[in-house]
Structure formats: C-alpha cells, structure tokens
Amino acid sequence: MDDYVTRMRIEYDKKCKDYIQQNEQLETQKRIQDIKFVDLREELQTANDEKNKALNRLSQIAGARLTQGNPNIADLSDQNRPTKLAEKYSELYDNEWTDTYEELEANGLNEIEAIGKLLAILKESFYFCHKTASHYWQNMQQAVTDPFHGKQTDMSQDSEVQFQQQGASFQSQSQNNQSHSQHHHSLAQGDQSQFQSNKTDQSKSQHDQCWEEADQPKSKQTLRQLPDLPIEYSKQLHDIRKTMAVDLTQVVQEEFIRQLKKNDPAVAGMEKGIFFIKKCVELCWLMGIQDPPLCLVFECPAGSRFNKDLFRAYTKGGKHVDYPVWPAMLLKENGSVLAKGVAQGCA
DSSP states (O other): OHHHHHHHHHHHHHHHHHHHHHHHHHHHHHHHHHHHHHHHHHHHHHHHHHHHHHHHHHHHHHHHHHHTTOTTSOOTTOTTSHHHHHHHHHHHIIIIIHHHHHHHHHTTOOHHHHHHHHHHHHHHHHHHHHHHHHHHHHHHHHHHHOTTTTOOOOOHHHHHHHHHHHHHHHHHHHHHHHHHHHTOTTSOHHHHHHHHHHHHHHHHHHHHHHHHHHHSOOTTOOOOOOOOOOHHHHHHHHHHHHHHHHHHHHHHHHHHHHHHHHHOGGGGGOHHHHHHHHHHHHHHHHHHTSSSOOEEEOOOOTTSBOOTTTEEESSOOOSEEEEEEEOEEESSTTOOEEEOEEEEEEO
16 A cells, blocks of 8 residues: 555656646747747837838938929929029019119210120129039038048158157167267277268258158049939938028128129229129029029020010010120020010111
8 A cells, every 4th residue: 555655656746747847848938939029029120110211211312313403393482492583583683773774874884884784793693603502512512422521641740750750769879879989989080970970961861751751742642432422412412502502692792792893893882783783692692502503594695586585675676686684594504484584676
C-alpha cells in the first residue's frame, strides 16, 4: 500500500512539473509572439509614415510643377499678382504720368521731349529692376545650395602659422649653435660669419618660400559640383522672394534714384517726377520678381506698322507709328497682353 502511494505521488509530482514546464513554454512563446507583433506593428507604422511622407512630397512636387513658371495659374490671395500689377500699371499712366508730363512741360520741354523723357525713365527702371531681381534670385539659390558661397577655403593663415613655427624652431636652433660655437674656438671668425650668413639666408629663403606659397593666386581651383535645387524648394524660395520684395521696395527705389541723379542731376528738381520715378521702380520691381517675370514691350519704332493688338492711339490714329508713348505689358516674354501700350499714329 505504501509503495503504491509513493508511486502515485511520484507520478503526480512528475505531471505537475510537466504541466509547469508546458505553461512556462507557452508563456515564453506568447511573449515572443507579443514582441514580434509589436515589432511588426512598429514596422507597419513606419512604413505607413514613410508612405504618407512620400505622398506629401509627391503632392508638393506636383503642385510646384503645376504652378512654378506658370503665370496662367494665379494665387488670388496675392495682392501683387499679374492682373493686379496690370491695374496699377494703367493707373500709373493715367495719374502719375500725366502729372509728371505737365511738370516737364512747365519746365520748358515740348510734347515729344517730355514723352521721351518719361519713357526713358520707365525703360531704365524696368531694366534696372529686372537685373536686380535676377541677381537677387541667383544669390538666394547660391546661399541655399553652396555653403561656401562660391569661395574656396583659404589656407594662407595655416601657411603663416607654419612659417612662424618654423621660424621659432630655427631661432632656437641658431641660439644653440651660437652657444656651442663659444665653447669651440677652433672655428675661425670668418667661418663663423659665413655660418651665420648661411643661416640667415636659409631663414630668408624659408620665409620667402612660405609667403610665396601663401600669396599664390588660386588660378587652378577646381569648380565644385553643386546639387540642383529641388523644385518644391525652388517654389518656396520664389514665395519667400515675393514676400520679401515688398519690404525691399524702398531700398531698390533709393538705389535707383541715387544712380539716376548721378547721371541726370536735373531729376533732383522734379517734385512730381520723383514720385513718378518711385512708382515706376516699385511696379517694375514687383514685375521682376514674378515667376516668370512680366515683360514690357518698348519696341515700337517710328514708321513701323501700328500694332493694334499691343498699342492704342495717343491723340491720333493711323496705319503707322509716329512715336511711342507708353509700352505694352505682357504676362511674360512673348506672352499674352495684360495692358496695351500707347503710341502716336500717323498715315
């Protein structure tokens, strides 16, 4: 009886141990599966995030490709979009142009001279602002893509430091040699002088060589291959340039007037003319920072056929042009007409 009970206890303990081991194995497998599930869920979340980023980037690129360089798609929230600039352009001719024309006539200019002067001011404003806007855009692109801003690293300072170290080392060596020579009188005085002269020449040679290397022009510099600006970043830069252009208008106006007064001192005495000049520069500057920039058609030579698609008559019509008065505004070069120009016609 006791043997039977003992045997049963042993079997029971064995089954309990087996059951415990099975439970531990099941728990271990469950933990492993939970870990795998968490890892899989994180991978899926990461993949989903990357997918969303890729879709957003594709959407930005598609939007940038659709709008950048396409003047036919206008931002209606932009107060300086092409259609608004065309309205200001017409107002400039109707208001400030007329006031300045009367001022010039009062100062003794005849009709053709006054019209020619006003047209020349607008033309100079247009080319000045478009050139400035182009340089401004190039500088913005270079600032983003080139951390060195077109300059090579200058190692001349390192050469100078190296020379100073070599000079200090030579001076220490020379002092040691002089101390050593005082204990050896076998050297003749002439040999001693020659020795010091050679050392001085050597120092001078090292000095000249070091500074010649530092001052050599870097004529064989290798050009860096800069990365292309992604189109979505280019669109952002264009938007920044348009936003900043409004705040920079006064700076551009002052620089243009400064240069104009230098070439034509009579401008300083034009009270209404200065206001006309400022309006011309402001308008041309906002035209130049558009993408693509708006265009003015100044080509209207006397004697050419009167193009009614681009110009309207000043005081007289006709089949031919007598003289141009006001240029036409185009949406872009060779683009559609935003505002017609004005020209005097003749038979």
